[in-house]
Amino acid sequence: MAKKILHNVSVKGQDVRSYTDELRAKYPIVKNTSHEWVLLKHEDVNFAALNDESFSNNASRYLQIPNGLDGEEHTRYRKIIDKYLTRQALIPYIPVFENIAKQLVKDLPKGAILDAVNDIGAVFAVRAQSKWLGWPKNLETTLLAWMKENHAATRSGDHAWTSSVAEKFDDIVQTIIQSRRHSANKLNNSSAIDVTAQLCNEKVDGRLLTESELVSILRNWTGGDLGSIALCVGVIIAYIAEHPELIDHIRKASNNEVEDIINEILRIDNPFVSNRRITTCPVKIAGQSIPKGARVKLHWTSANRDESVFNNNQFDPKKNADKNLVYGIGKHACPGRLLASWQLRIALQTLLANIDNIALISEQMPEREVAPVGGYHRVPVIFT
Numbered sequence: 001m002a003k004k005i006l007h008n009v010s011v012k013g014q015d016v017r018s019y020t021d022e023l024r025a026k027y028p029i030v031k032n033t034s035h036e037w038v039l040l041k042h043e044d045v046n047f048a049a050l051n052d053e054s055f056s057n058n059a060s061r062y063l064q065i066p067n068g069l070d071g072e073e074h075t076r077y078r079k080i081i082d083k084y085l086t087r088q089a090l091i092p093y094i095p096v097f098e099n100i101a102k103q104l105v106k107d108l109p110k111g112a113i114l115d116a117v118n119d120i121g122a123v124f125a126v127r128a129q130s131k132w133l134g135w136p137k138n139l140e141t142t143l144l145a146w147m148k149e150n151h152a153a154t155r156s157g158d159h160a161w162t163s164s165v166a167e168k169f170d171d172i173v174q175t176i177i178q179s180r181r182h183s184a185n186k187l188n189n190s191s192a193i194d195v196t197a198q199l200c201n202e203k204v205d206g207r208l209l210t211e212s213e214l215v216s217i218l219r220n221w222t223g224g225d226l227g228s229i230a231l232c233v234g235v236i237i238a239y240i241a242e243h244p245e246l247i248d249h250i251r252k253a254s255n256n257e258v259e260d261i262i263n264e265i266l267r268i269d270n271p272f273v274s275n276r277r278i279t280t281c282p283v284k285i286a287g288q289s290i291p292k293g294a295r296v297k298l299h300w301t302s303a304n305r306d307e308s309v310f311n312n313n314q315f316d317p318k319k320n321a322d323k324n325l326v327y328g329i330g331k332h333a334c335p336g337r338l339l340a341s342w343q344l345r346i347a348l349q350t351l352l353a354n355i356d357n358i359a360l361i362s363e364q365m366p367e368r369e370v371a372p373v374g375g376y377h378r379v380p381v382i383f384t
C-alpha cells in the first residue's frame, strides 16, 4: 500500500529545520507548491543521490557545469574541476587562509556586537575564495554587495529578481575571465599563473573551454559557495556560543577532530538545504510511485536530521560521520569539500585562539533564516 503523502506544501517563510522535522515525523515524502516531490528521509535522499541513472541532474534551464550534467559528459568536466581541489593542489593555500583569518580576527572590535554571518563569515569567504582564485582585492565590496542581494533575492522567492542577480554575477565573472584569458595566453609557465587563468587554459574534447562554460564553472565555485561558507560560519559560531564547553575541547583537538566537530554541527543545522533531480524513468521511492520526468528535491537538511539514523540527533561527531550528508554523496558529491572544510576549520581555530569567550546577546538572539534558505540570517555575538 502506498504510504501517506501531503500535497501543496509551502515551506516559504518558515524555519527549514523545525518545519521539515514536523513533516518528516508524518510523511517520508511531500509534494510542494512547485509540484516537486520532496524527499525528507535519509534513506530516500541517499538512494536518489546514489542512483544517478534514474535521478538526472539535468534539472535547470541554465548551463550548470558540472552540477547540471549527467553520465559521461559530467565525468569529463568533473575531471577538470577535481584537479584544482585535491589535497596537493590546496596545501599551498593553508598559510594563505591562515593569514586571512588572523588579519580578520585581529581587526574585529573586541567588546562590540558583531554579526557572525555577515561581519565574519561573508568577509572571510570572499577574501579566502578571491585569494584562491586570484581575483583582485578591490572586488571585495562588489562581491559582498552581490552576496547580500543574492541572499535577499533567494529569500524572496522572486524568480525574476533571482535571475537578474545571477546575471550580475555572470557579468563580474566574465570581466575577470577576459583579463585572465589574455594573461594566460601570454604566460607559458602554468604554475606561475593563478587558478582562474589556469582554468581558462583548460581543454575539453581537444578545445578550450568556452566563455559560458568558464562562467558556469566559476559560478558553481563561488556564487553559491561564498554564501554557503558564510552561513556555515554563522551556524558554527551560534552553536559554540550555545555550547561553550566545546571551546576548550576544540582548542586542544587535532585538525581532523575539529573538522569532525564542524561537520557534526553542520549535520544538525545544515544551511545547504537541497538539490534538484528529474526522474528518467518511473521510480518507486518513499512508498510512492513517481512517474518519469518528475521533479524531485533531495532535502539534505531534513535527511541529516533523520532521528532513525542519527540516534535522535545527539551530538556525536565520530558516530555520525559516516552517514553525514552535508557534502552530498554519489557522483555529484561536493568536490569542494576539502577546501570548504579547511577554510571553516582555519576560521574557527583562529577565532578561538584569539578570544576568551563568545557571548550571545540576550536582547538580540540569533535570527533564523527562513525557507528556502537555511541556517541563520544574523548571529549577533560579542567576543571577549
Ligand code: HEM
Pocket (backbone or CB within 6 Å): 049, 057, 065, 066, 067, 068, 078, 081, 220, 221, 222, 225, 228, 229, 232, 272, 275, 276, 300, 325, 326, 327, 328, 329, 331, 332, 333, 334, 335, 336, 337, 339, 340
Ligand atoms: C560549506 C560549504 C559547502 C557545502 C555545504 C557544499 C555542499 C555541496 C553538496 C551537498 C553538493 C551536492 C550537489 C548534488 O548532489 O547535486 C555539492 C556539489 C558541488 N559543490 Fe559544494 N559545498 C560547499 C562548498 C563548496 C566549495 C568551496 C566548492 C568549490 C570551490 C564547491 C563546489 C561544488 C561543485 C562544483 C559541486 C557540483 C559537483 C557535481 O555536480 O559533480 N562546493 N556541494
